[in-house]
Structures are given as structure tokens and as C-alpha cells.
Amino acid sequence: MNLANFRELGGLKNKEGRKVKHNRLLRSGEVFQIDDASRTTLKQHELNKIIDLRGKQEITTRPDDELESVSYHWIDIMKEVHDNGSMEDLMDVSDLQLVDSHMKKIYYNLILNEGAQQGYREYFEELLKTETGSVLFHCFAGKDRTGVAAALTLEFLEVPRETIYEDYLKTNSQRKKxxxxxxxxxxxxxxxxxxxxxxxxxxxxxxxxxxxxxQLIDENFGGIQGYGKEVLRLSPSDYQLLQELYLD
Structure with missing residues (x-):
């Protein structure tokens, strides 16, 4: 299977002991020239919708494969960020501190940039519209744009933060090869x-x-609920629906 950094969030327990439903939430890296094993796996997970969080250049040079009976939705999370920290930008950087600060800047934009905020708002709109089958959300490597999307999704499903970090850090072992x-x-x-x-x-x-x-969410919105209300514009009924759709 060559679909990098792939995993499903099904089975993760929330604070009340409820589990994220299987075959509902999937995350990965780019869906470009995937092999038959990857296609079979996605079929087994009842894939219904792909949400692609990459930029215009990424989807032009390495477009997602078309998969039968799967709808495709493009949300350019970093569309309003000119310096988006692409790997090409970092090729000439050998100062590790500079790379680290570059990565922090990406997360700053993912939380506070208006284009990113709009993108995550659209992402949750798509989740709330998906009643059956699984949603696969991804970016290039499936780690930063996708990592924040996964963390936010699990937060609103009331999954403990410790579990959210465990899923986030799995990227390092899954992207090793x-x-x-x-x-x-x-x-x-x-x-x-x-x-x-x-x-x-x-x-x-x-x-x-x-x-x-x-930290940025806490400082600017008073916590995850404030972010959900102010940025994502999620209502109490949206939270309820999200949990009905994605929790057992």
C-alpha cells in the first residue's frame, strides 16, 4: 500500500467512553497514483468523500486520483498564505532553528489566518453533510494541515487531548519510509x-x-469552544449532529 500516512480515527474513545465510529473518518497524505492495495483499503473503509486541503500548485502537479463513487472537495487551507512553508522553500535552509520557526509559522497561519479559518469552516460543513460512508481528509504529507483538522475534529467529538496527541505524533512512525x-x-x-x-x-x-x-487558540479565543463558535461558527446543534454522525 503506497497511500502514505494513512489511518482511520475509528475506535478512539472519547471522555464519556463513546467510540469514534469505524469507516467514517480517515486521514492520509496525497492520494496521487495510489496502488491497488490502497484502492482496496479505501473501498473496505467505505470511502464516500475526499477533502483535499492542498494548494493550487499541489493539486495541479499531483492531482488526486479519481475513485469510483467518491466525491471530491478541494479546500485550499493556505490559499491566503504566500509563504506557506513548502518543502521547496526549505531546501536551502540548513539552520535547524530557522526550520523550526518556519514550522511554527505554519501553525500560526493554520489557526489565525482568515483563509485557513474559512477553510476549516468549510471542512466542518462537509463533515456535517456526510451521513454515510467515510470521509478521507488529506494534504501533501498528511501531517500539518491534516494534523490540525484531525485535532479539531477529535476535540469536538470530546476525545481526550492525550489521545489527540497520540494520533498526531503517529505521523512520525507512519511517514518514516x-x-x-x-x-x-x-x-x-x-x-x-x-x-x-x-x-x-x-x-x-x-x-x-x-x-x-x-496556545494560539487559548490566547485568541479563550479555548477550543470559543474557537468553534467564533471561527468555525459551530452551534450547539452542530456539535450534537457531529457527535451523532461520528460517535457510536
């Missing part, structure tokens, strides 16, 4: 050890990044 391949290719192009170390940082997730996202 694709990352190693990417670094190998980068090394063959003559990048220095410092540049390769910087790319490695950019391809992984850190607890600090999600910490920073929560």
Missing part, C-alpha cells in the same frame, strides 16, 4: 548534511507544534 526515500533522493541531488537535517525536521511533527496551535 517515505521520508527516508525523500531524503535519499535529496542527498543524491547534492544537498548538504545541514540541508538534509533541516528537511528531516520539516518532514516530521513535534509535540511543540500542536502545543503552539492550542
Amino acid at each position: 517515505p521520508n527516508e526515500q525523500f531524503l535519499k533522493e535529496a542527498a543524491s541531488r547534492g544537498l548538504s548534511e545541514g540541508q538534509l537535517a533541516g528537511i528531516k525536521v520539516a518532514m516530521e511533527v513535534e509535540k511543540d507544534y500542536l502545543d503552539y496551535a492550542y
Whole structure:
């Protein structure tokens, strides 16, 4: 199976002991030139809808595969961010502190940029419209834009934060092979050890990044409920519907 960083959120327990329904919420990296094993897995998970959180250039050069009976929805989360921290931007950066601050800037924008806020609002609108089958949401690597989407979704399903962090950090083990391949290719192009170390940082997730996202939510909206109300415009009935749709 070559669908990178794929997992379903089904089975995760919330604070009341209810479980996220199986075959409802899936996350991954890009759905580009996936193999038969990946297609079979998605079929087994009753895939109904794909939400692609990538930018215009990403979907132009590496468009998602068309899958039978699956609807496709494009939401460019970083559309209003000109410096969006793409891997190409980081190729020439060998200062690890600079890469780290670059990654923090991405999370700053994911929480506070108006385009990103609108994008996550649309994402939740799509979740609330999906009554059957599973939704696969993804970006390029399935780690930052997708990681924040997963964290927010699990928050509103009242999954404990400890569990949310566990899911977020799974990216590092699940992207190990694709990352190693990417670094190998980068090394063959003559990048220095410092540049390769910087790319490695950019391809992984850190607890600090999600910490920073929560910090921004707390400082600017008074917590996750304030963010849900002010930014996502979710009503009490929306929360109720979300839990009815995605919790056993």
C-alpha cells in the first residue's frame, strides 16, 4: 500500500467512553497514483468523500486520483498564505532553528489566518453533510494541515487531548519510509548534511507544534469552544449532529 500516512480515527474513545465510529473518518497524505492495495483499503473503509486541503500548485502537479463513487472537495487551507512553508522553500535552509520557526509559522497561519479559518469552516460543513460512508481528509504529507483538522475534529467529538496527541505524533512512525526515500533522493541531488537535517525536521511533527496551535487558540479565543463558535461558527446543534454522525 503506497497511500502514505494513512489511518482511520475509528475506535478512539472519547471522555464519556463513546467510540469514534469505524469507516467514517480517515486521514492520509496525497492520494496521487495510489496502488491497488490502497484502492482496496479505501473501498473496505467505505470511502464516500475526499477533502483535499492542498494548494493550487499541489493539486495541479499531483492531482488526486479519481475513485469510483467518491466525491471530491478541494479546500485550499493556505490559499491566503504566500509563504506557506513548502518543502521547496526549505531546501536551502540548513539552520535547524530557522526550520523550526518556519514550522511554527505554519501553525500560526493554520489557526489565525482568515483563509485557513474559512477553510476549516468549510471542512466542518462537509463533515456535517456526510451521513454515510467515510470521509478521507488529506494534504501533501498528511501531517500539518491534516494534523490540525484531525485535532479539531477529535476535540469536538470530546476525545481526550492525550489521545489527540497520540494520533498526531503517529505521523512520525507512519511517514518514516517515505521520508527516508525523500531524503535519499535529496542527498543524491547534492544537498548538504545541514540541508538534509533541516528537511528531516520539516518532514516530521513535534509535540511543540500542536502545543503552539492550542496556545494560539487559548490566547485568541479563550479555548477550543470559543474557537468553534467564533471561527468555525459551530452551534450547539452542530456539535450534537457531529457527535451523532461520528460517535457510536
